Amino acid sequence: MHEWTLLDAAKAVRDKEISSRELTRALLSRIERINPKINAYITVLPEAAMREAAARDEEIARRRVRGPLHGVPVALKDIFCTKGIRTTCASRILKDFDPPYDATVTGKIRAAGAVLLGKQNMDEFAMGSSTETSCFGPVLNPWATDRIPGGSSGGTAAAVATGTCFAGVGTDTGGSIRQPASLCGVVGMKPTYGRVSRYGMVAFASSLDQGGPIARTVPDAAVVLATIAGYDRRDSTSVDIPVPDYLAATGRGVKGMRVGLPREYFTEGQDASVKAAVTKALTSLISLGAEGVEISLPHTGYALSAYYIIAPAEASSNLARYDGVRYGYRADGAKGLIEMMSRTRAEGFGEEVKRRVMIGTYALSAGYYDAYYGKAQKVRTLLRQDFNEAFARVDVILTPTAPTPAFRLGEKVDDPLNMYLSDIYTIPANLAGIPGISVPCGLSPDGLPIGAQLLGKHFDEESLLAAASVIEREIPLPRVAPLEG
Amino acid sequence: MVITREEVLHVARLARLSMSPAEADKMREQLGNILAYIRQLDRLDTADVVPTSHAVEMGTPFRDDSVHPFEEKEEILKNAPDREGDFFRVPRIIED
């Protein structure tokens, strides 16, 4: 049952073949067995989930269906505020924080009738590519538990890949949905910037963050995306564009679709299995009527640098509110305000967060603004122009999602720069604000998942879903990791 | 070195992050590497490029000037590490 797709589960509940309680109970007991092995969940909500499931069943009995997720157990990355349920961002500084309100995404998931199983583990404040920086301990890749699941939405990706939720919602600032989805063999999508409301999604880098679905199939991801997308007055960067029928888009096919292949993403010395798998994805698209087109995105090599100025700069400002005054951790025994704030933050934040706050503060500080932040904003314009020019010639762009399959735990955690390189293929989409999806397209010789990334024009999630759906159908792969439990 | 220890300590103070000299040195090394990598941007000529200040190209939306009180004061105060009545309590500022 835990291997069902979300759509199958939802249908079964609607058709009364199974109750929400049964589904929820099954997943809760699976979480109990599996979570100690992979640590995907920070908070599990057994009583609340069963109560919600019971309520959803009662509604079904009265023929009331709230929405496409009615009665289906899902979970949220622990970065979305859930009123009354602790929301930690995997940080000591918010370890016991109880939000006074629900995120818009939280509200939409509930309004669609989903049952909330719990809050999922992540890199602290979404800063990371391996989910090793959580104060609750790392998440392990269910395909090989000596390896990382990717990050920062590693908990969500691992939970989906172990059948401990039917889908989850993660966040993506530099690849944090797509990369863990790729490393865990599931589907993950970052929508266009402005598609999904950021209200209640704890901010890391405001101009780059987007919430998006992680699920086992493309149609499942489409349904979750349709649920969470939409204009929100409480988010000034939310765009007022109608939400199309994303599920229908998955069946569109790719006939005549021009698929761009940027030479900068297919380099000499690239991991051979990654290259092979993505080539297979391309072949599958072409076999169904798409056309491969060689393109160039000339400023790609500068994207990482621009990102590692802009994201930390915005983060340094967004995380300044964690000062021990109104909520969160406060250091003991400080003699005076400045010491209280400084020790609170030094003790409450992990190393990676501190590093990024330092980089960001430095990049914005007097005398350095133009050289760093100002410069990075200009590079961002050049990257957007690259994509604009490319999309005049192609409809979607195909690349690997990650440069390698999952690496080992601890391998890069002391080498920040090396860790940052995990995101080279995913970062440009965040800088340009365009949507991107990762869909499984192969396995490495070690049996580790490899994902193909598709990038699209602003608000053209539909083309991505269509293409990803074709790849998924043509390259069937197990979507639940063979982890014993 | 791209960044000095004094600069690290200065930035740490700006960011309200306590840092021992040993920590500052480690931070200096790591930041130095990252900043050195980032300097590759200097190779790009961006003199005529307009910076992207905002991810979305439109004007800021407005809300009407109407009052909708939150009306759950306790929710705002419930996470306070220290409070006195309905105030947030903090240590005094001490001149150093």
Add this chain to the structure above:
Amino acid sequence: MRDNQGMEFEAVIGLEVHAQLATESKIFCACPAAFGAPPNENTCPVCTGMPGVLPVLNRRVVEFAVRTALGTSCKVREKSVLARKNYFYPDLPKAYQISQYEMPLAVSGHIDIEVEGETRRIGITRIHLEEDAGKLVHAGAFAGAQTSLADLNRCSVPLMEIVSEPDIRTPEEGGAYLRRLRDILVYLEVCDGNMEEGSFRCDANVSVRPKGQEEFGIRAELKNMNSFRNVEKALEYEIRRQIEVTLDGGTIVQETRLWDADAGVTVSMRGKEEAHDYRYFPDPDLLPIHVDQAWVEELGKTIPELPGEKVARLVSRYGIPRYDAELLSSSRRLADFFEASVAAFGGNPKVTANECIQWKDAVAAGKLSPETIAHVVEDRETGKVSATASRKLVELAIETGKPVRQLRDEKGLTQVSDAGELEAIVDKVIAANAKEVASYRGGKAGLLSFFVGQVMKETRGKANPRVVQEVLKAKLG
């Protein structure tokens, strides 16, 4: 300006005003912007900087700022940007204040002021929007209190910062500038202009230089002046202090100084504040503010006649002294009241002006109608009531709300001014005081007031003393 040991100095002053905008709700959330609620009552997740919250801009705040720009001849920028000003303080929940930096809403305006009969134009550098911070109360009245208490009610109340060019040269000019600016804001109904309550705050930048020198001297920033008078006094003190320091061979330090109203001095804050690096950058949660020409024009239609124009018009139209015109123009309501009064009775505007000024508090409280003043002035001019009686009548009108002529008749305060009516009484008094009549006719002119007094007694104060005097003189010879 000052003459010391043969060296003349002039002061260079720039004033920075923070005006709280009189909107219903805060600038980025729907909490009430009202003053005086219990601690942390007017708060929500947004203005208390909870994790995950986002700001949404109040349209009326932009309207008020654009109207202020129009009222001060500023140029409204089509695009302006909200920026984050980053620093840590317990009354600043997000640890940044949303303000405007490189691209403010309006620039390059001016206000004309009158000092000692001369008009001077004071430039306005910029007007921008920002949010207010909360309040930090230092707990415990005793020394050694270890903690402070934060009340975030005021967080995100909308502010408008108005920065003048350093065109002001004297404390009097400073006071005139502030008063005129305040009046403009009150006229536009964008701010209630109350310095004592903190809805209109002023900081000053002051430096001195030898007269004729073009280069500016080092400036000090003055804070903590909570009334117009205190601003003037602080400026006076600081200018003198800087001149003395300079003449003694010292150098002025660029620093912030607080005005101590009790001691009458400015005190250095040096050592108590660290240099701030605010790390301004455009707020990524808010997009640029677009104000197009059509909107500016639409708002332009809502600009009333402003104080400067009104003063000039009252002087030229009614012939009243400039001083009176300025007093009347300090409130739109009072000025309108004055004009309505004059219209109700086309008599002596100068007298009407005096009456309006005298009763301005009652006018502000809405306790007087223009007709009341008009009728009182008319009755005084026609001699129907005496000055004393008219004062009493206005007081009664305020108290009872009744029309003043009705009160006049009820209280029998109509003065008798008809000479014919008074003759009989005058005759009676003359007949009853033959001895004094003889003395008066014999040369004791001072006795006239005795007779006037007697007539007043007979008429129980109702006679018009002027007319009585004339009748007496005629009869006594």
